[in-house]
Amino acid sequence: MLVIRRDLVDAMVAHARRDHPDEACGQIAGPEGSDRPERIIEMENAERSPTFYRFDAAEQLKVYREMQANDEEAVVIYHSHTATEAYPSRTDIKFANEPQAHYVLVSTRDPIEHELRSYRIVDGVVTEEPVKIIES
Amino acid sequence: MAVTVSIPTILRTHTGGEKSVSATGTTLAEIIDDLENNHGGLKARLVKEGALHRFVNVYVNDEDVRFAGGLTAPVKDGDNVTILPAVAGG
Numbered sequence: 001m002l003v004i005r006r007d008l009v010d011a012m013v014a015h016a017r018r019d020h021p022d023e024a025c026g027q028i029a030g031p032e033g034s035d036r037p038e039r040i041i042e043m044e045n046a047e048r049s050p051t052f053y054r055f056d057a058a059e060q061l062k063v064y065r066e067m068q069a070n071d072e073e074a075v076v077i078y079h080s081h082t083a084t085e086a087y088p089s090r091t092d093i094k095f096a097n098e099p100q101a102h103y104v105l106v107s108t109r110d111p112i113e114h115e116l117r118s119y120r121i122v123d124g125v126v127t128e129e130p131v132k133i134i135e136s
Numbered sequence: 137m138a139v140t141v142s143i144p145t146i147l148r149t150h151t152g153g154e155k156s157v158s159a160t161g162t163t164l165a166e167i168i169d170d171l172e173n174n175h176g177g178l179k180a181r182l183v184k185e186g187a188l189h190r191f192v193n194v195y196v197n198d199e200d201v202r203f204a205g206g207l208t209a210p211v212k213d214g215d216n217v218t219i220l221p222a223v224a225g226g
Contacts, residue, residue: 061220095224
């Protein structure tokens with residue numbers, strides 16, 4: 001189960017809406033081993049594409065170093081789907097390299113109602129998990 | 137020419153869980169060959185058909201080697217090599 005503050009959920013959805021129709025991507029860092037997402041980092045989608053995303057490599061290194069210095073890790077890795085449901089695509093599964101992370105997908109295909117779901121992706125196996133939102 | 141190589145979580149099965157290991161060489165290709173000698177299986181995760189795998193980012197200090205010659209990127213004593221899998225999808 002992903003337990004996450006309301007303001008962090010709102011920030012992911014706002015980011016996805018802002019970048020629509022391109023895919024938005026980012027991560028939420030938390031203390032290493034805590035499984036508690038705390039600090040959202042909107043990442044640049046180097047692909048600037050409606051069907052693909054990739055963290056900008058230089059920004060990824062900078063954020064990685066920051067997280068290491070703070071004893072943080074990526075608790076959530078999120079991105080949006082802008083024309084399809086909030087379910088991992090084949091490429092999402094292929095490139096999922098963080099077994100400890102919650103993979104959050106936000107779909108913005110409906111202009112009013114978004115869809116937000118969370119998954120574990122380990123060794124190519126997708127497992128959906130409940131999302132518990134804490135009012136902040 | 138010893139450098140420190142940071143290993144991402146996903147590749148630590150090849151380093152017995154070590155987060156960073158040391159390697160020697162004067163180019164990234166030599167570093168990767170040295171890594172392979174001590175931590176078998178790593179090379180195949182980094183190199184495909186004689187070039188760096190497209191979805192693996194490798195940095196020498198703060199520079200993405202993609203803009204510094206790829207496998208021919210020079211390394212010198214004391215450099216830090218960081219490997220990060222691309223975070224990508226569709």
